Amino acid sequence: MKKEIYRKLFHIVSILLLLIPLNIFGKYSITILMILMLVIFYPISRYKIKNKLTEPFWILLEFIERKENMETLPAKQAFSLALGLIIVSLLFDKNITTISIICLAIYDGVATIVGRFFGKVEIINKRTLEGTTAGFIANVFILFLFVKDIWISILITIATVLIEISSSKDDILTDDNFTIPVGVAFFSWFLFLYLKGIGINV
DSSP states (O other), rough: OHHHHHHHHHHHHHHHHTTTHHHHHHHHHHHHHHHHHHHHHHHHTTOOOOSTTTHHHHHHHHHHSSSSHOOOOOOOOHHHHHHHHHHHHHHHHHHHHHHHHHHHHHHHHHHHHHHHHHHHOOEEETTTTTHHHHHHHHHHHHHHHOOOOOHHHHHHHHHHHHHHOOOSSSTTTTHHHHHHHHHHHHHHHHHHHHHHHHHHHO
C-alpha cells in the first residue's frame, strides 16, 4: 500500500513538473524530454542493465515500482507516458498539451490514492466510486484554474474518466499513462473546434 501511494505521489509531482519546461521552452521541449527518456532508460530497463551509472534508476524503481513490473518491464508506465506525450506534443498546441498533462497527473493520481485508502464501492475494472469521485473533483478544480471555464473543465474531466476506466495495464499502448494524454488531447481538440464553430472563443 505504501509503495503505491509513493508511486502515485511521484506520478503527480513528476508529471506536473513538465509544465515548467513546457511554459518556458514550448511544447517541443516535452517531445525532446520524452524521447530522451525512452532512448536512455528503455534499454536500461529492457535489458536490466545494472552498474554504477544506472544504480540511481534502480534505487528509485525499488522505492516506487510495482512488483509485477519489476519482473517484466520496469518503468513500463513511464514509457507509456513518454510515448503518449510525444504524440500529444507533436500533434497538438501548447494549451492542449497542458490539459493532457494536468489530466494525467491529477485525475489518475488522486483517483488511485483515494481509491486505495478509502475505496469500498467498486464500479468497473477495479476502479472505485470514492477514487473516481475524488479524482473527478480534483481534476475539474485544477483544470478550471487553467481553462477558466467550469463546463469545459467538467466535459474534459468526464472524457478523462471514461478513458481511464476503459484502459488496461496489459500493454504500453493500452495503459492509462498513454491513453489519457492522447485521448484527452483529441477530445479537447474536437471540443475546442466545435466551440469555435458555434462562435465561442476558447
